[in-house]
Amino acid sequence: MAVTRVEVTPKQGEGMRDVRGDVIRRQLKADHNLDVSNVRSINGFLIKSNVEKSAIDDRANDLFADPIIEDVLTDSLFLTSSEHFPLTPDAAITIGFKPGVTDNPGSAAYDGFQTLFPQTDLVDASISTYHTYAFFGLPDGVTCEWLAATLHNSLIQRAVVADSAACSNGQWPAIDYPEKPPQTLTPPKRVDLEIPDEALENLSETGLLALNLEEMQTIQAHYRDTTIQQSRAAVGIVPDAPTDVELECLAQTWSEHCKHKIFASKIHHVDVDTGEDTYIDSIFKTHIMKPTHDLQKEVDWLLSVFHDNSGVIAWDENWSVCMKAETHNSPSALDPYGGAMTGIVGVNRDILGTGLGARPIANTDVFCFGPPDWDGELPDNLFHPSRVFRGVHAGVRVGGNESGIPTVNGAIVFDNRYIGKPLVYCGTVGIMPRKLPDGRESHIKTPSPGDIVYMVGGRVGYDGIHGATFSSLELTEESPSSAVQIGDPITQKKMLDMVLEARDAGLISCITDNGAGGLSSSIGEMAEYTNGCEIDLAKVPLKQPGLSAWEILVSESQERMTIAVRPEHREAFDAMAQLHEVEATPVATFTNSGMFHVKYGEDTVAYLSIEFLHDGVPQLQLESEWSTPTPEKFDPATIQLDKDGHSDLLLRMLARPNIASKESWVRQYDHEVIAQTAVKPFVGVHRDGPGDAGVIAPLHGDPHGLVISCGIAPRYSDLDAGAMAAASIDEAVRNAVCAGINVDKMAGLDNFCWPDSIESVKTPDGKFKLAQLVRANRELERVCRAYKLPCVSGKDSMKNDYGTGEKKISIPPTLLYSVFGDQPDVRFTATSDFKNRGDKIYLIGQSKEELGASEISFMLHESGEAAGIGGQVPLLPDPETNLTTYRALSTAIQAGLVRTAHDCSEGGVAVAAAEMCIGGRVGAEIDIDGTGPSGVWSRLWGESLGRFIVGVQPEDEADFVEWMSGHSITLLGEVTDTDKMVISDGYEVLIEAEIDSMVESWQNTLDMTGGVA
């Protein structure tokens, strides 16, 4: 087959712009302070087909180019055309994909190609795309190699460059079609496990199996059982040893990622400070599952917890809602764009795979990065934090926007230690009718033996092999590229449309997504319902031929659901797939044989009992030892304030990346598709004040709402990971209260990201890190029980480290807590922006002497003005009382009594009040005298939990005070129509700041767009 090249470039002329080139130019300025006078772009297509070049040339303007705005050239490079490129560039760089990497524009072009050439035999035709950038006026000293490295990721892309000399000589970069070398199918192999222990460990390590010695020995023992050997011989599979298919399948199913072995382990916990010496049999069962099940007995709205892809709650009589959050940290470190995109589209599939299928209606995303302005050293193989930030943001943006799901809430957190491993949390909320038209309850799966199991959506390829086991290992310089995938949101959207129609037509008996572990996990997990399945891997459609059986079974190629259909519904299901142009292939049947039976054609390649597959993994026994860290104390008395005192500190605090406005990033997410978003991520007169929580009214015409919020406070782990967990939960709940959530109908998600916490040579401090996990979970249980807050779903990612030994970087233990719940009427909600002059400002809660690990302590410690960040971390001693206060405030908001509310977190009262002035573009007079039993610094900057600042109209003040009687409220002052925020302590003025300066400090830090010029 011939390859035809087509190139497209924007027309030059009045009013026309080369926007793709402009974007590159602005980013070089924003990230590297490089001034390039002009960048021009060319889009290239390499079309491999039997269609004549002349025929393609004739239709080039119908498909590849838009004749109004673009020029097109067939079979030649634009750079050779002096008509289109009269000036010689200083450098030209062409970037294309490596063979086998998902090329979404290429697939779309191929789809369009079929529309134009429907009669042609296109069986093996395909289209690959590339970009060329020509640089004009490049500053001296910028090399092509550096530019190319900045513009592409060599893990998944190829770059061809022409430097200034090459450009002058007309040696242009021409990239070829990325032909994948043919693969030969390797038949399943017997893997000999009758080898010494050392060799077993070695086998696990070199094979990326991520199994420990005890687990390897358990597998070894399994194959020594003579009954098992006999049953294996009967089906014609090697009797006394696993096949590679089986070993891979066990490694995926037993991975930390899938089995949560640390949360399930038996922990010997010692507290050096208190003398406690005890055993905990599964943190998960003890501290998460038990409290939630206890709560399930008290309420009637917890429909499904833990066992499905997301937790489901009844929202009203007719509708239920569900939510799930996941992390995609390791892939995002290697390929920020692709890794993050698969994160968001992956969690969307969890929602689609909940019950009999829920519709995703809102996304959340929370990122933890290294500082974007980092100028220190970077370990090998790691990207600069600003590049990780850009890539992750772009991946989530494209994944969410193209899927038509609004991003309504999130956060971005910075700390040096996330340079080693960024955290990329993606969450999705879904909705489903409680009863389907055929009368079945939508949250209950109804599989039975004999059901046909389809693989629906994308095909299986080499991308995504070993994702689950890989994420259960630390990141190294040799981390494999096959663990990285790029999502294809449109293939997924087509599948989503189809699946929801199939659900409503009653065609689905069971559904789950293909994520970690691929078919091995998805079919394996569903087979637990009927106690057996038989899979034929030869039927699985592949992206390219040659995949071995084990690769087909465990590949995590994206955009796939596994769906069980009753035999009598097959025809209707096939027709629906055809209409939506979605590939749906029967690959298995459910049985009740008790076996996970995998064939390749006629040959049995894996034969494992469902019981051994799912429950055979031995429980880990781990050691945990706590002693309270005592870092140098943060002591305000030692701080030398300059002449502007706290006013100067305020402007510096507002510019801290952890506090600064993220608007330029968040505005690039579609946050209001579906026409339901009643409180948007940014609020206030100029729609640039911070929103506390997302509020949506998903039923069109009905103001009944849902609140979605989150809390995260990783730096408190430096003092106590237990306090960190309590603070995260409290922050999420406070944010939701600001929006008027019904505190008696809210649910939570716990997403733990931890560094390796198993003591070993690689992790000598594993006992302490595990003790941090124990404390975090004990606090999680205590606070959630007090708040009547069930944890309906969660996830843990337990190996967030980079490197080993001296070079090792471990993330701070991080809990993201997400809350979703009922909001009775979105017309009655509150936002953070101050509304009108004369509104009374109140503080709810008390400011205590709690400056440990506060943002102000970190700022002054990093600048050398303070000796340390230690001291009392914010605590939550009496959560039961907090809940009653939250209920009072939330109902006051629902009653329309309070229209302004903002929670106090990083930066305390000073920062919260500043943000409220920014949102309303008004001034305020505030007196913090009497706001708590603590010094000025704590009352101004302290981060004590349980606090809000609210605004109340003067005519409502008396009612408000009465409504809140019995709760701690303090009058702070009132909103003014001046352009200044003034904060005093009694007669002493502490802060006097102009609104414009606050806006500037707050907005500039993270505006990395490079402007619009």
Next chain:
Amino acid sequence: MSAPKVAVLFGFGINCDHETAAVFNLVGGDSERIHVNHFVSGNRSLEDFEILAVPGGFSFGDHLGSGRLMGNRMRFALREQLHAFVAAGKPIIGICNGFQVLVKTGLLPGPGADGPLPDFVQRASLTLNDSGRYEDRWVTLEFDDQSPCIWTKGIQRIDCPVRHGEGKFVMPSTTDFDALAANHQLTVRYVDPKSPIGEGISDQPLPFPLSPNGSMRNIAGICDATGLVFGLMPHPEAVYAKWLHPDHTRNTAPGPLTSDTLGEWEGEGLQMFRNAVQYVLSKR
């Protein structure tokens, strides 16, 4: 009288189909979400509907230019059905990606007033925002009160969100714009909210973000010469209710004081859909 039947297209990445269908129902329409392939395959016929809506989204991921691949499918597979639809005097709206699709099929701006039926020739385009960024932000729109557009009658100024990366409206020459302007087909423009109502429209490009994309002559939407086919980049359906306006939390969201559907909570965007439904009823 039976409610006018509205076909709301979906499939291949269209994603505003649910809300677009819902707003027609709120104003007396009888809408149905229909997969494009039902019309392509002949399972269903456009003839059975009285209004066609092409909602927003990312058809085919907007690869190769927004709306282009969906535009091609419609241009090649639905040519006769679409021609007959307009010839029968039935309204069509394209919102955001739907507008891009209508422009790329050639339905907008369409041929001149002397032979206004569709000829499926592309005469304009919507291209990347000058900023290079996809953004979701609220803009203020003002309408040409002399436009023949049946969708915008009586609407003077509204606030709406834009949510696009490719909304810059371009045509090859100023004479193209002059011809459309003379027919009052430049139906809706981005304006400065501080300008007096009725005096906002200007041909001089407004700065970002008042014009979110650098559109020539600040164009947000246009109609064809018949006034039946209308497309715009902003999302009127996204402000069907006041509680979707960012200012509702400040009790200052604009919109009608009363309405038959949402009482005092009707948003400014709903009238456009009511106009089309009432137009169809008036022609029966």
